[in-house]
Amino acid sequence: MLGLALVLTGCTPTAEHADGRTTESGISTAQQALLDRNAIGFDEYKEAWSNYAQCLVTSDSGYRATNPTLDPISGRRYNWDLDVIPGAQFDNDAMQNCEVSELVHVDSEYVRQNPQRMDPALLNRVFAGLERAGVSYTGTETTYGDFFPNGNEDAARTAAVDAVLLDAARALYPEVTTWGYGY
Numbered sequence: 001m002l003g004l005a006l007v008l009t010g011c012t013p014t015a016e017h018a019d020g021r022t023t024e025s026g027i028s029t030a031q032q033a034l035l036d037r038n039a040i041g042f043d044e045y046k047e048a049w050s051n052y053a054q055c056l057v058t059s060d061s062g063y064r065a066t067n068p069t070l071d072p073i074s075g076r077r078y079n080w081d082l083d084v085i086p087g088a089q090f091d092n093d094a095m096q097n098c099e100v101s102e103l104v105h106v107d108s109e110y111v112r113q114n115p116q117r118m119d120p121a122l123l124n125r126v127f128a129g130l131e132r133a134g135v136s137y138t139g140t141e142t143t144y145g146d147f148f149p150n151g152n153e154d155a156a157r158t159a160a161v162d163a164v165l166l167d168a169a170r171a172l173y174p175e176v177t178t179w180g181y182g183y
Contacts, residue, residue: 028055028101040110042076048106049078055098062090069176072119072169073144076111079178116143122165122172129164 027035030051034044053065064085068078084090118126123142130137135157141147147161169179 026097026100027105031102031106034106035109040106040113042110042114044106045077045110048103048110049080052098052103053080055102056095059094059098060088060091061094061098062088063095067177069173069178071179072122072173072176073165073179074111074116075118076114076116077107079176081178118143119172122168125168125172126165129168130161133160133164135160135164 028051031048034040034048037044049065049068053068055061056063056065062085064083066081066083068080071077071079082095118141127137127139137147144165148158166179169176
């Protein structure tokens with residue numbers, strides 16, 4: 001299951017703890033150091049994701065992030081499995097705190113600086129599938145959101161695009177176990 005929580009934080013003072021985490025802003029010193037680089041590329045994103053995965057374990061969230069694979073739908077982000085650690089008590093608040101403290105802000109800036117673009121091989125397969133299914137498209141789409149230009153398409157169109165997209169993605173990338181969508 002892929003989950004990213006977007007949480008707005010206020011401009012309150014922060015208190016730094018011995019483990020490098022801050023409280024009021026919710027952003028760890030590690031994530032802040034990545035954001036301070038200004039240019040956020042895949043290396044920064046990958047480091048933030050690694051910090052997030054480590055945070056899940058050290059915070060006793062009861063979850064473990066495994067199997068990070070580059071998502072061909074977004075062309076930028078990881079998809080990953082979120083496993084419950086056997087015998088552990090899971091704490092959704094701790095999991096969400098890890099997302100906010102280690103990943104969410106870098107993720108947002110990474111995608112802003114490096115716009116999502118669907119893998120071209122996947123996109124070509126999606127176009128062919130939509131053609132066969134009789135679903136309209138322009139041929140200029142490069143992201144998932146481009147298939148929904150009005151932002152409020154009907155459920156039947158959304159289901160049809162999703163079905164074609166997932167069939168194409170699973171055929172091209174059988175090793176990917178978790179799929180995410182993003183506008």
